[in-house]
Amino acid sequence: MKDLKHLYYFEHLLDDANNELVRKAQEEGRKCVGSVCYQVPEPLINLGNVFGVRLRAPKTGSLEMGTYYMTSFLCEFSRALLERALEGGYQFLDCILAPDGCTMINRCVENMELLKINEKPDFFYQYLEVPMKDDLNALNLYIGQCKEKVLKPLHDKFGVDISDEALRKSVEEHNKICRLITEIGNYRKEDNPRITGYEFHIICMCTYVAPHDMLIQKLEETLEELKTRKPDDNFHKKYRARVCLVGSEVDDVDMVKLIEESGAYVAADRFCFGSLPGREEIILNDEEDVLTQICRHYMHSTMCPRHMNLPKWKRRKEFVNEIAKEYKCDGIIYEQMKFCDPWAYERMTGTYVMREEYGYPVLSVDRPYAVGTSGQLKTRVQAFVESVEIKKIQQGGKK
Amino acid sequence: MGAKIGSEKLGNLYSGGPVRKRREWRGLKDTIYDFFRWLGIMLMLGKFIVRPRNLKAMFRYRWMSNYLFVPMMIDRHTVGLRGEQLRIAHAEYDLVAKDVAQLLGDCFRADKRCGNDKKFSKKIVILDENEMFTIMCGFPNLKCVSWETAACYVSVLLNGASMTHYLDVVQQMGLPGDVCPMPAAEAGIVIDDDAPIYGACAVQCNTTCDGSLMGNGVMSRFYERNGIPCFQIAAPLRHTEDGVQDYAAQEIRNAIKFIEDNTGEKWNWDAYFKNIKRFNAENKHRFGWMEMSRTKYPQVFGANLALYAETTYMAVAGRAPAFLKADEKITKLAEKAYKKQNLVVKEHRHRAIIWGVQAQYYTDFLPWLQNCWGILPLVDMLSLVYFEKCSENDKDQAIYDIAKLYQEMIMRNRTHGGYEVLLDDLWRFVEYYNADMVILWEHISCKALDGMHGLFEERAREHGVKLVWVNHDLMDPRVVKRQAIRDDVNRYMRSVLREEPLDPTLENIDDEKSY
Numbered sequence: 001m002k003d004l005k006h007l008y009y010f011e012h013l014l015d016d017a018n019n020e021l022v023r024k025a026q027e028e029g030r031k032c033v034g035s036v037c038y039q040v041p042e043p044l045i046n047l048g049n050v051f052g053v054r055l056r057a058p059k060t061g062s063l064e065m066g067t068y069y070m071t072s073f074l075c076e077f078s079r080a081l082l083e084r085a086l087e088g089g090y091q092f093l094d095c096i097l098a099p100d101g102c103t104m105i106n107r108c109v110e111n112m113e114l115l116k117i118n119e120k121p122d123f124f125y126q127y128l129e130v131p132m133k134d135d136l137n138a139l140n141l142y143i144g145q146c147k148e149k150v151l152k153p154l155h156d157k158f159g160v161d162i163s164d165e166a167l168r169k170s171v172e173e174h175n176k177i178c179r180l181i182t183e184i185g186n187y188r189k190e191d192n193p194r195i196t197g198y199e200f201h202i203i204c205m206c207t208y209v210a211p212h213d214m215l216i217q218k219l220e221e222t223l224e225e226l227k228t229r230k231p232d233d234n235f236h237k238k239y240r241a242r243v244c245l246v247g248s249e250v251d252d253v254d255m256v257k258l259i260e261e262s263g264a265y266v267a268a269d270r271f272c273f274g275s276l277p278g279r280e281e282i283i284l285n286d287e288e289d290v291l292t293q294i295c296r297h298y299m300h301s302t303m304c305p306r307h308m309n310l311p312k313w314k315r316r317k318e319f320v321n322e323i324a325k326e327y328k329c330d331g332i333i334y335e336q337m338k339f340c341d342p343w344a345y346e347r348m349t350g351t352y353v354m355r356e357e358y359g360y361p362v363l364s365v366d367r368p369y370a371v372g373t374s375g376q377l378k379t380r381v382q383a384f385v386e387s388v389e390i391k392k393i394q395q396g397g398k399k
Numbered sequence: 400m401g402a403k404i405g406s407e408k409l410g411n412l413y414s415g416g417p418v419r420k421r422r423e424w425r426g427l428k429d430t431i432y433d434f435f436r437w438l439g440i441m442l443m444l445g446k447f448i449v450r451p452r453n454l455k456a457m458f459r460y461r462w463m464s465n466y467l468f469v470p471m472m473i474d475r476h477t478v479g480l481r482g483e484q485l486r487i488a489h490a491e492y493d494l495v496a497k498d499v500a501q502l503l504g505d506c507f508r509a510d511k512r513c514g515n516d517k518k519f520s521k522k523i524v525i526l527d528e529n530e531m532f533t534i535m536c537g538f539p540n541l542k543c544v545s546w547e548t549a550a551c552y553v554s555v556l557l558n559g560a561s562m563t564h565y566l567d568v569v570q571q572m573g574l575p576g577d578v579c580p581m582p583a584a585e586a587g588i589v590i591d592d593d594a595p596i597y598g599a600c601a602v603q604c605n606t607t608c609d610g611s612l613m614g615n616g617v618m619s620r621f622y623e624r625n626g627i628p629c630f631q632i633a634a635p636l637r638h639t640e641d642g643v644q645d646y647a648a649q650e651i652r653n654a655i656k657f658i659e660d661n662t663g664e665k666w667n668w669d670a671y672f673k674n675i676k677r678f679n680a681e682n683k684h685r686f687g688w689m690e691m692s693r694t695k696y697p698q699v700f701g702a703n704l705a706l707y708a709e710t711t712y713m714a715v716a717g718r719a720p721a722f723l724k725a726d727e728k729i730t731k732l733a734e735k736a737y738k739k740q741n742l743v744v745k746e747h748r749h750r751a752i753i754w755g756v757q758a759q760y761y762t763d764f765l766p767w768l769q770n771c772w773g774i775l776p777l778v779d780m781l782s783l784v785y786f787e788k789c790s791e792n793d794k795d796q797a798i799y800d801i802a803k804l805y806q807e808m809i810m811r812n813r814t815h816g817g818y819e820v821l822l823d824d825l826w827r828f829v830e831y832y833n834a835d836m837v838i839l840w841e842h843i844s845c846k847a848l849d850g851m852h853g854l855f856e857e858r859a860r861e862h863g864v865k866l867v868w869v870n871h872d873l874m875d876p877r878v879v880k881r882q883a884i885r886d887d888v889n890r891y892m893r894s895v896l897r898e899e900p901l902d903p904t905l906e907n908i909d910d911e912k913s914y
Contacts, residue, residue: 107847308616338575
């Protein structure tokens with residue numbers, strides 16, 4: 001396929017946490033809010049003169065300092081973030097809002113605070129208590145926390161308008177991005193898709209790490225370009241299986257690339273920094289206040305394994321089944337960043353349920369934060385693709 | 400060898416096999432006392448096993464065989480003790496053993512595969528092993544039976560290697576080996592179909608860590624498949640903040656309602672306040688013992704405090720009068736010993752705070768510390784829980800008290816709640832208890848503690864406190880052996896402090912196979 005016009009631009013944006021658009025927005029006097037989890041609702045931090053970025057540590061090399069402070073048993077994502085923070089890579093931030101989500105990320109941000117990684121005088125940290133169940137009591141908690149730990153400090157410190165009207169406008173802007181990403185992502189459902197999983201991953205990831213308004217034009221142009229883009233004729237030769245990638249944080253640009261180079265087309269992205277969930281619209285009604293609706297949306301939609309009640313436990317598996325069907329996946333890859341406790345359990349139970357109860361071929365792998373050109377992972381994916389192919393042939397024979 | 404403290408070279412008792420060469424000689428009076436207490440435990444064990452349903456369970460459940468080692472477990476924790484100290488330890492351990500026997504008896508009476516008493520089973524609520532049992536204080540007609548405590552938690556205390564099979568099972572299923580072995584082992588028990596099946600309903604809680612929270616998913620599926628409704632209390636993590644308390648209280652109300660709906664029983668305030676008064680009284684005793692540890696003559700401390708306090712505080716929670724009676728007896732003995740200025744070992748060289756999570760397969764490490772190096776384990780992180788008094792008459796406040804207890808249950812009160820309760824509090828306790836040393840258990844799979852590793856070191860240097868890291872893997876002695884745990888201390892004592900042990904025979908002991 002012909003290269004997408006803006007792909008290089010999008011790739012370049014992901015080279016650095018303090019990317020071109022972040023710098024530009026700050027030059028305009030806007031404040032940058034760092035967050036570390038899906039559960040800090042984006043419309044609340046892309047509000048007025050503030051914009052949010054999900055923290056990443058692109059081009060991570062040594063993790064020595066992160067490992068000294070947090071030992072080698074914490075996930076590499078948390079260590080990489082701390083390492084980058086200690087190197088001075090997050091000096092551009094104006095605050096960090098961290099949910100007490102998983103223990104490791106929480107500890108990572110606490111280390112940043114105690115080690116005073118940011119020298120800005122008004123820099124502040126907030127830790128949110130976020131729901132671990134999907135019910136009314138948890139919703140009330142979430143609303144209270146978002147008010148006290150997100151909106152109030154943003155208003156007090158940066159003078160952000162936190163009125164219902166302002167929130168409604170922010171949701172509209174958020175939805176605009178979501179619609180664009182969803183439309184772009186829908187092309188992955190085609191039998192012969194006109195966008196690769198890698199390209200989509202890059203485009204989608206940019207929307208988590210840069211001011212939304214500055215991305216819209218390029219996203220619109222990309223969508224227009226895709227409408228007439230001619231897909232490759234050799235799709236089925238290049239990709240011998242379509243997979244749904246499920247798991248923890250994937251902000252490494254090489255991860256999806258590696259899977260696709262090994263012969264599996266990543267049709268659906270069910271991971272943190274992915275679009276399923278994350279880039280669905282928030283539909284507002286006029287009866288309730290906007291904050292309640294935003295919180296409910298995030299509480300319902302999150303597929304975080306730390307939601308502990310059984311209905312949610314089952315829902316996560318059902319959701320994987322639904323998107324696997326919708327995106328015509330032949331198999332599922334469950335990935336877990338090494339040392340991640342929540343995804344360790346979710347990977348185990350998900351692998352079992354999807355394989356035994358839903359009948360999918362499943363590849364279950366753990367991986368480092370930065371996969372690079374991991375031969376080990378490539379071999380696993382290649383073997384999986386072969387096994388899916390064999391199954392397809394066998395099923396064809398039976399018919 | 401004799402009545403004098405430190406007269407026996409304790410390392411010589413180890414044979415390299417499962418049992419020791421002989422019982423410790425503590426002088427005539429104490430040896431006879433100790434022997435008869437041992438005999439009492441043997442009789443209790445015998446009485447337990449002769450019941451057909453218990454005998455059936457012994458053959459049905461792999462983990463049950465560990466209960467044959469109860470007498471050895473008590474011996475390990477009374478090693479080197481004399482006089483009042485020996486009596487305090489027996490008052491604690493013998494009662495805990497009796498309580499566990501009761502737990503097992505209830506478990507197998509109700510269990511579908513053993514006693515299958517359906518009527519009795521309908522009166523049982525299942526709780527997690529690491530969960531406060533306070534919510535059952537208001538249900539006097541219901542039983543609260545945690546199979547996880549019986550199958551996993553206690554089993555490892557009795558036999559350090561008892562969970563390795565289940566860890567293999569769960570890892571074979573795909574769980575990595577780096578998660579906390581406790582919830583992993585419990586999940587392994589379920590996957591191995593080795594959990595008893597009983598109960599009207601279950602109430603889970605996000606107890607100490609992500610692993611524990613996630614393990615609940617496996618359990619709740621097991622309950623669902625066996626027709627046991629399950630409720631999850633999602634207690635807030637940032638428990639020191641006022642903003643989460645209303646939510647926490649509502650979780651408790653919801654849990655109470657769930658129990659009522661599934662058992663037909665109604666919450667009884669009179670019963671609750673009666674039990675909570677006892678709970679407050681028990682805590683008062685515990686605080687008293689810990690206050691004594693601020694002086695030169697601590698009497699109730701180390702493993703004896705840790706294990707007994709865990710049982711009393713969390714699993715009993717004021718529901719059993721026998722524990723308060725035992726507390727009163729222990730306080731009397733401790734005061735008597737304190738007046739006599741009794742030393743627990745012949746020389747108190749260092750005063751240590753034990754921080755972090757203990758190696759469940761080596762809880763007698765603390766007696767070893769005192770006997771081998773003269774390091775007094777004054778208080779441990781797990782015993783430093785909830786110092787406030789629960790309301791004894793205010794119904795509204797009571798719900799908030801229960802919620803607070805759930806948020807600040809043992810270990811959870813430090814592993815969650817931000818760095819202030821884990822990192823900052825440690826140095827306050829060091830000062831409060833006049834300690835010169837911190838023994839920091841580094842449970843290698845405990846991400847909450849590992850995540851503060853570097854800052855613990857920096858703060859220790861700032862405070863001028865000796866910090867000794869002791870690595871372990873909670874329930875998997877294959878990863879870090881008991882001698883490796885001891886070597887962490889041996890190395891520090893010899894190479895950093897240049898000290899000689901009080902009892903050199905304990906420095907290297909062959910106890911890998913010993914129960």
